Amino acid sequence: MSMTISSPTGLTDQTIAETLIAGANAARASTLGRFRTQLAVDNKFSSGFDPVTEADREAEMRIREVIAARFPDHGIIGEEWDTKDTATRFNWIIDPIDGTRAFISGVPVWGTLIGLTHEGRAIAGLMEQPYTGERWLAVGGRLEHTRNDQPVPTAVSTVTKxxxxxxxxxxxxxxxxxxxxxxxxxxxxxxxxxxxxxxxxxxxxxxxxxxxxxxxxxxxxxxxxxxxxxxxxxxxxxxxxxxxxxxxxxxxxxxxxxxxxxxxxxxxxxxxxx
Missing domain, CATH: 3.40.190.80 (D-Maltodextrin-Binding Protein; domain 2)
Known part of the structure; x- marks a missing residue:
């Protein structure tokens, strides 16, 4: 069922999907372009290891720019940069490289995550793995899985035990x-x-x-x-x-x-x- 939510900027399934995809497209040059290269890696923890790279920081900025241009009144919560608080009930959630350990190890199981919450509940989400060309996009209760822009049938298994x-x-x-x-x-x-x-x-x-x-x-x-x-x-x-x-x-x-x-x-x- 299509979803239209009242927002100061006007929000529909189509504009949500377009924004999620545009954010992933904007991040791709920062992530895929640096994947399997010799990157400098910083550690965010003084004890333990929580890696972050220039690719993480730059990709999140590119996604933030897309969202801010389309929905300047919406909040943004990201992994690498400070939260943007606003008076609306919408927050975009960003993890530019979920799985940075995999990313710096050359293993293609990391992904770019972008989501949208309304009053704290997740209503839309995207995960893109640009190296394999895969994207999972969920908006309005519908899921689209593509590989190199070609649709892939997708559903959970029937395992019950x-x-x-x-x-x-x-x-x-x-x-x-x-x-x-x-x-x-x-x-x-x-x-x-x-x-x-x-x-x-x-x-x-x-x-x-x-x-x-x-x-x-x-x-x-x-x-x-x-x-x-x-x-x-x-x-x-x-x-x-x-x-x-x-x-x-x-x-x-x-x-x-x-x-x-x-x-x-x-x-x-x-x-x-x-």
């Missing part, structure tokens, strides 16, 4: 204390586990190749743009306690409601045992 689930998390090191024990128990019951996929895992879930993604320590920019993609594909995504996931923290995304419920039960029981 954890024992049959192809499962992913970016890094088990992101779990701590009871969370780590819960992940250990859940992953032991899954069919298989793949690591290090960042945002790409969620889009593979939306495309029916992964069935379950479980993570912790997420920021809003890591997950909010992906929520409309997962939901439009027929999947379900929440926090570990069943709430909305837009603000980050823990996250569980599943292909089916039955799989989501079983995974939630395993996590909950494991946490209660601590």
């Amino acid at each position: 954890l024992s049959q689930a192809r499962t992913s998390t970016t890094d088990p090191g992101l779990f701590s204390g009871p969370q780590l024990s819960a992940w250990t128990q859940l992953s032991a019951r899954a069919l298989q586990v793949r690591y290090g996929l960042d945002c790409y895992a969620y889009c593979l879930l939306a495309s029916g190749h992964i069935d379950l993604v479980v993570e912790a320590g997420l920021k809003d920019v890591d997950i909010a743009p992906l929520i409309p993609i997962i939901e439009a594909a027929g999947g379900i995504v929440t926090t570990w306690d069943g709430g909305r996931a837009e603000r980050g923290g823990t996250c569980i995304a599943a292909a089916t409601e039955q799989l989501h419920e079983e995974a939630m039960r395993v996590l909950r029981d494991a946490m209660l045992d601590q």
Whole structure:
């Protein structure tokens, strides 16, 4: 169903989609042009490793310029630059390179994330992996998956049992204390586990190749743009306690409601045992 939301600048499904695509196009020269080159890498953390590159910073600026030109009254929340607060209820969410560790390692599972929230709820999202030419775009409850601008049929799998689930998390090191024990128990019951996929895992879930993604320590920019993609594909995504996931923290995304419920039960029981 097409969506039209009252906004000082006038917002429709078409203008949202055009802005998301224009933002991805603007970022591509900064990201793809530097991928698999020898980049200087800065560490945002004094303890641990949270890499950022010139490509991250420049790509986000290019996306911000697109949004500001089209919707100057809207807020912008980004990974690399300060939040732009406004009086409206709309915020664009940007992670210019989700998966910078993969990016600096030459592994094409990073992606550009751009989303739109209304009163804190994600209503549209895009993930583009420019090296593979793939894009997932969700607007108005509809999902379009393309590869080199050609449409690709996309839907979540029908897996309902954890024992049959192809499962992913970016890094088990992101779990701590009871969370780590819960992940250990859940992953032991899954069919298989793949690591290090960042945002790409969620889009593979939306495309029916992964069935379950479980993570912790997420920021809003890591997950909010992906929520409309997962939901439009027929999947379900929440926090570990069943709430909305837009603000980050823990996250569980599943292909089916039955799989989501079983995974939630395993996590909950494991946490209660601590």
